[in-house]
Amino acid sequence: MRPTVAFLNRELIERIVAEGRDILCRMGIAIHNPAALKLLSDGGAVVDVSRHHVRFTSDLIDRALGSAPKGFKLYDVMGEEAVDLSGDRVNYTPGSAALNFLDGATGLMRRPTTADYIRYVRIVSGMPHIASQSTAFIPGDVHEKISDSYRLYLSLLHGEKPVVTGTFTIDSFEIMKDLQLAVRGSEAALKAKPLTVFSCCPTSPLKWSTVTSQNVIDCARYHIPVEFVAMPLSGFIAPVTLVGTLIQHTAETLSGIVLSQLANPGTPILYGGSPAIFDVRYETTPMGAVETEMIDCAYAEIGKYLGLPTQAYIALSDAKQLDAQAGLETSMGATLAALAGINNISGPGMLDFESCFSLEKLVVDNEICGMTLRMIQGIEPKGDFPSLGHFTELVREGHLLISKHTRRYRQEEIHLPGPVIDRANRSRWAEEGSKTLMERASAEINRLEAAYTPSRLPDDVKGELTRLMTAEARRYGMDKLPRESR
Amino acid sequence: MDLLANLSQSLQDGDDEKVAALTKEALAAGMSAKQILDNALISGMTVIGNRFKAHEIFLPDVLLSARAMYAGLELLKPLFLKDDIPSRGKVVVGTVQGDLHDIGKNLVSIMLKGAGYEVIDLGNDVPPERFVDTAVAQGAAIIGLSALLTTTMPVMSQVAALLKERGLTGRIKLIIGGAPVSDAYAREIGADAYGFDAVKAVEIVDRFLMRQ
Numbered sequence A: 001m002r003p004t005v006a007f008l009n010r011e012l013i014e015r016i017v018a019e020g021r022d023i024l025c026r027m028g029i030a031i032h033n034p035a036a037l038k039l040l041s042d043g044g045a046v047v048d049v050s051r052h053h054v055r056f057t058s059d060l061i062d063r064a065l066g067s068a069p070k071g072f073k074l075y076d077v078m079g080e081e082a083v084d085l086s087g088d089r090v091n092y093t094p095g096s097a098a099l100n101f102l103d104g105a106t107g108l109m110r111r112p113t114t115a116d117y118i119r120y121v122r123i124v125s126g127m128p129h130i131a132s133q134s135t136a137f138i139p140g141d142v143h144e145k146i147s148d149s150y151r152l153y154l155s156l157l158h159g160e161k162p163v164v165t166g167t168f169t170i171d172s173f174e175i176m177k178d179l180q181l182a183v184r185g186s187e188a189a190l191k192a193k194p195l196t197v198f199s200c201c202p203t204s205p206l207k208w209s210t211v212t213s214q215n216v217i218d219c220a221r222y223h224i225p226v227e228f229v230a231m232p233l234s235g236f237i238a239p240v241t242l243v244g245t246l247i248q249h250t251a252e253t254l255s256g257i258v259l260s261q262l263a264n265p266g267t268p269i270l271y272g273g274s275p276a277i278f279d280v281r282y283e284t285t286p287m288g289a290v291e292t293e294m295i296d297c298a299y300a301e302i303g304k305y306l307g308l309p310t311q312a313y314i315a316l317s318d319a320k321q322l323d324a325q326a327g328l329e330t331s332m333g334a335t336l337a338a339l340a341g342i343n344n345i346s347g348p349g350m351l352d353f354e355s356c357f358s359l360e361k362l363v364v365d366n367e368i369c370g371m372t373l374r375m376i377q378g379i380e381p382k383g384d385f386p387s388l389g390h391f392t393e394l395v396r397e398g399h400l401l402i403s404k405h406t407r408r409y410r411q412e413e414i415h416l417p418g419p420v421i422d423r424a425n426r427s428r429w430a431e432e433g434s435k436t437l438m439e440r441a442s443a444e445i446n447r448l449e450a451a452y453t454p455s456r457l458p459d460d461v462k463g464e465l466t467r468l469m470t471a472e473a474r475r476y477g478m479d480k481l482p483r484e485s486r
Numbered sequence B: 001m002d003l004l005a006n007l008s009q010s011l012q013d014g015d016d017e018k019v020a021a022l023t024k025e026a027l028a029a030g031m032s033a034k035q036i037l038d039n040a041l042i043s044g045m046t047v048i049g050n051r052f053k054a055h056e057i058f059l060p061d062v063l064l065s066a067r068a069m070y071a072g073l074e075l076l077k078p079l080f081l082k083d084d085i086p087s088r089g090k091v092v093v094g095t096v097q098g099d100l101h102d103i104g105k106n107l108v109s110i111m112l113k114g115a116g117y118e119v120i121d122l123g124n125d126v127p128p129e130r131f132v133d134t135a136v137a138q139g140a141a142i143i144g145l146s147a148l149l150t151t152t153m154p155v156m157s158q159v160a161a162l163l164k165e166r167g168l169t170g171r172i173k174l175i176i177g178g179a180p181v182s183d184a185y186a187r188e189i190g191a192d193a194y195g196f197d198a199v200k201a202v203e204i205v206d207r208f209l210m211r212q
């Protein structure tokens, strides 16, 4: 049996969805984008262009829910299937777009560089429990205007795993799409084998900005999957109750789905989000709060009820360093998310309210993810019945270390994390240098980096990626990309 | 408790109805608008500000008290000569062009209003010219910019450049804030100050307008 967790019963889900739809149809939301308003108006919504205001119709919402795919797959740069975002399949991806980087060597937070990013791509390439790369942080050594696209470039050049990313502007979409076309070769190939997911955020409360609504439309035009990342904050820019926050999240997310499906019916989407409570004591948006994680799991239940694949920012922490808080918040989130069957779980590596990335944390989190992936395999009989034979053998031999049953099932039954999670006995731990978690994590980073093999993407494609990115950098007065980028 | 102390306490309790009633009572008892403003409303708000800075109370408490203060202030306003309408100064705030993150900016705006400043909040996605044009048209001495994205930080330097171009540097002070910006960045682009958080933003405005 696959273990699960549920926070909502069906009746409550139906009431929340009905309210969310009601907000869209009766009260309406603001969309600051003429192109989006036109699409919606042509689709039958009631649009007031001067007030940037839209009221949806029930039929429009139903049609969008009908055309949105129930699931989809991502393919790596070589075109091989890599991530299945459907059913209750669980995949982890690192947290994305951090402004800061926790330097493992000094323990200090600083702005990340190209070299840090490449190191990140290398280690994520070898992580068994992290299914995709994300554009995890923002190298500070290039012009700010390319800070979104440059990450994608580095990821596609050095790594093979598909990429969870997003643009910060309307303009950057063009280069970020061109980089993908360079990898795939044609629009049709990109459509057939999606390479990335773009995060697009409605602006809570109940609003879409020009930039992000345009991103939704642009992605749809090229069939690029979108994850909707609404961020209602309970008690601040959303009702304080978890149910109230869920109603708002439903309305905001459904509005995005309608927009994308009007722009191009059948465009893959993820029913996602990054809602949080608002901690009035510190004026922060804690991602590791238990209520935040409950909201995440609950909206994923709503997404599943609507028949859609899901995403959440949940396996992460608000701690400022790799400490016990980092571990506990991340594991609680990862565990709940895995039980909830969220398809794309964002967060590993992330600290400090989605604003600081740590490679050491990423390798720890990889092991947390591994354990949760084991957990959702559940408890199944494996050659256990009848059991008398095993126990006769046990009593006879005094152990089952080399029994046939053990040899057959040990590997699939017992997940052995490490080397970061420490399970040595004290004397062996001491003999091996009494290493702290930080030391073990940093050794693991070095091991993964040493084991990295360059992406198999053909050289001419890599050359084309660099040509495209260099041309983009030139638009902002940078004649060369940082030397280490290639 | 005397009337003004009672009024100040009601403001600190965030009780807007009581503040309005007591303000009327104080006026009926012959106290001047100035006396009520200084010795009850502003003094009450100062206590709230200090308690907030000391982390004894939180943002919603400040908001409730600010709302209560305005309940009193509205009754006093008609009694001031036009030029004397109490204003601690005007501040133009907004999130820069291309950026939609307005939560931090809203907090700054709320806190400045709570501290008695007149805030002209231009919202988010605001082009550089609008900041400067509005400050000039409204006679505001301070522009406060917020940015949360690395891609939109450069708009802050455009505002600084525009102030310089129009010979307003120094006359209109520029304060910047938001997760990706820093003290060093403020210095680099020639802004007058960097506000780490909303409380800091109020302190800076206090300093620039030389009030405490």
Ligand code: B1M
Pocket: A096, A097, A098, A099, A138, A147, A165, A166, A167, A168, A169, A199, A200, A201, A202, A203, A204, A205, A211, A212, A229, A230, A231, A283, A284, A285, A352, A353, A354, A355, B093, B098, B099, B100, B101, B102, B103, B104, B105, B107, B108, B143, B144, B145, B146, B147, B148, B149, B150, B151, B175, B176, B177, B178, B179, B180, B194, B195, B196, B197, B198, B199, B201
């Ligand atoms: C004038 O003087 C002053 C003085 C002090 C000032 C000041 C001005 N302004 C602020 N301060 C200071 O005082 C405030 C109170 O103490 C503080 O304000 P803050 O704003 O820092 O703090 C607030 C009280 C709480 N914090 C926040 O509100 C920001 C939290 C995070 C998680 C965040 C949020 C909430 C949102 N986001 Co966005 N978001 C993130 C943020 C991560 C983070 N930890 O910063 C960040 C900034 N976002 C990011 C991104 C990428 C994006 N977001 C986007 C959207 C959103 C939401 C709409 C979902 C939502 C905003 C809702 C809203 N109405 O504002 C998109 C933006 C599109 C655009 N063009 O703007 C989008 C581009 C995602 C996308 N692909 O669509 C990342 C930035 C990456 C980068 N390098 O620039 C990010 C670090 C998160 C991440 N890791 O992805 C101080 O900074």
